[in-house]
Amino acid sequence: MKFFHLSDLHIGLRLYNRDLKEDQTFVFDQIIRAAGQEQPDAVVIAGDVYDKAIPSAEAVSLFDRFLSGLHQAIPQGEIMVISGNHDSGPRVNLYRGVLQRQHIHMIGLPPQAPEEMIQQVTLADKFGPVHFYLLPFVRPSMVSAVVGGSEESSLSYDEALHRLIQREAIDQNARNVLVSHQFYLPPGGDAASVARMDSETVTVGNIDAVSGDFLELFDYAALGHIHKPMSVGDSRFRYCGTPLACSVSEAGQEKTVLVVELEEKGSCRIRSLPLVPLRQVRILTGTQEAVLEQACNDYVSVVLTDPIDFDVFDVQDRLRAAFPNLLEVRRNALPGADYRAAVPAAGPMDPFDLCSAFLGGVDDGEAALLREVINAAREVTP
Helix, strand or coil: CEEEEECCCCECCEECCEECHHHHHHHHHHHHHHHHHHCCCEEEEECCCECCCCCCHHHHHHHHHHHHHHHHHCCCCEEEEECCCCCCHHHHCCCHHHHHCCCEEEECCCCCCCCCCCEEEEEEECCEEEEEEEECCCCHHHCHHHHCCCCCCCCCHHHHHHHHHHCCCCCCCCEEEEEEECEEECCCCCHHHCCCCCCCCCCHHHCCEEEHHHHHHCCEEEEECCCCCEECCCCCEEECCCCCCCCHHHCCCCEEEEEEEECCCCCEEEEEEEECCCCCEEEEEECHHHHHCCCCCCEEEEEECCCCCCCHHHHHHHHHHHCCCEEEEEECCCCCCCCHHHCCCCCCCCHHHHHHHHHCCCCHHHHHHHHHHHHHHHHHCC
């Protein structure tokens, strides 16, 4: 059984107000060609199809084009898509019954009632069945009617996910694949140690972290949510990362499609197909003249190190002429007044630390309320 693992397409994303439609189309066409050459039995997209819950008509049209291309490239293959935290689950869930007759499975919502289970798609090869468990992004409030919990005693993300999995009768003699969009950690792992990209939504206190101990029930876990390729304790449990850089923090990352091949039970081979972007995302650091010598068409973040200041309009004009896709211009701090004593922390601060520093003297009760407000705001505004 061979399948592609993709996630975090973020169709409709703008990079520093740059429209990425052309770049995304360029990468999606590579994936369609790769599918035609490799002929996988399935393509799995593990969430965050769109960058916004209500995508633009252009974004929907681009996804339609991508799905149509995949369907033509592998007419007998299955295409499985789940919603992520940036998607609208009910919108992804539309026309589910009609689409599955065309071998396209769009799963936008987790189980909503006690009698419902995680959606399965079962394929078969000469070694027997392979069960794909398609689990969209889960907030505890979404599944409280299914797994328990109340307003007085709300479940954590970790408890909610564990209870959902415990309800499933997973046949350990068969091959099983989990498709999920959550923040998984190896058992005992520290959420703060995971490098997060600027384009990711990070909750205060990492309350959305889930222990990945139950991933051992599966032969492979096709994960989405983390934008940098990484594994969760075992090479079989993978975040494939974004197919295209979504932020400057992803500059220099190699983007790939993961090709997973399951043979007999216990055999799992994984390889990467590199994706070449239309334009790289680059960070150029140096003096103005040194940077200007590297003129290119890529998306560029410039950090100037000149020891003296320049006329800001002249600098911007010269840089824009050299870099048509200039994203930003920053400067290393020039000598002058030392404001460090007034700054509570070096580097970017998360919203909780920023609000706490602004308010000053926040006690434990106020801190808990502040975390709740910030996380609630993030849940409704991806």
